[in-house]
Amino acid sequence: MKNICIGLFEGETLPESLAAFKDVKLDLEFGKITTIHTLNQLDCEKIVVVGLGDGKKNIKEAFSKVEADDYFVYVNENTAYAAGFGLVYGAYSYKETKVYDFESDGFTAEFEKGKTVASIVNHAREMSDMPANFLTPDHLVDEAKMVSEKYGMEMEVLDHDDLDQLGAGALLAVNQGSDRPCFMVVIRYDGGKEDEEYTALVGKGLTYDAGGYNIKSNMHGMKYDMCGAANMLCALELVAELKIEKNIVCVLPITENKVNGHGFVDGDVITSLSGKTIEVTNTDAEGRLILADALTMAQKLGATRVIDMATLTGACVRALGSTYTGIFSNDDSFYLPFLGASKATKEQIWRLPVDEYFHSELKCSKVADIVNSKTLGGNASLAAAFLEEFIEEGTKWIHLDIAGTSDKDEVATGVMIETIVHFFENECK
Structure with missing residues (x-):
């Protein structure tokens, strides 16, 4: 028999089937693990009891603390999804991929959904944790191809020549310093009605960021600068796996930012795909x-709606730390349901301002329409304002700055995938 796992809230006791161990002292504080060795009283070696506290915290996190094993899991309506998610999420390791056999005693659909969501979040984590000499731009494109082919989605890969013909000067400028090619990947998921407009998922795909000629003094962890692209690709993968009835287009700009004799430099003026000109004031x-x-x-x-995700600014880390994802939006009717989704998943977000003050600060160039950077307090908002310069009137927009939440202790988190998919699911109800 498999080992047993059960999560209990404060005040709860073991079920009748485990009554032989009712006198064991259980610590049900959130995240505490009590291991009961059965000593041959059951056909399993141990029972693992997970403390869920008062239920106010993210109980998926409590289940993720369980040492991975093949478990039979006691669940109820409140714990089934969280148990499935947490056990699979917690079993993740980049160095050793192992599939554990988790089964539940009920609420099978919810439990299996939790496992499915976590397994796809773990796919994003695996890509993000991959060293940059393995996850090159070409490899990230191959990952996108595998996802699109698995679900029969239409995919287009724009290479350097395609981007040059289109006039995507901003992406091409960043790529100048790399000996590896750049790409823009476009994947369409047509799950909604024919006349339903598309929502776009846009993710930053910098497979390595050395800073360009504004070279970084510390490049540790710069392989994680593609977490936005990995997370958006896997959000789309999860939407397709769950057969959510929405029309979505995923756009992933992919390159490295390195230094060679051709790299772009401060003072260069580039023309973006929109036609807007940009003076480069910081290659980083x-x-x-x-x-x-x-x-x-x-x-x-x-x-007509766009959600973008990026490990964009150190300023967001300084403002919000590693717990909150910074969020910016130009439309409350788009933002508020997204906030509701984040509360449901307990992935914490915090809204930061983006207004005319920050836009006006960008319009100081004597040789171009805007600058790409400026020394200013509130740099997370300044970066968001730069992005909003490319949002057309009437387009609803959300920007997620995951610089502080994309990884924890040098392990990728797959942050905001669950929230994005929950947002789409609720819209379909």
């Missing part, structure tokens, strides 16, 4: 440049 503010062309592309493809 490159994520917003490749996103600018991707945002334009998404709208050219018919998206």
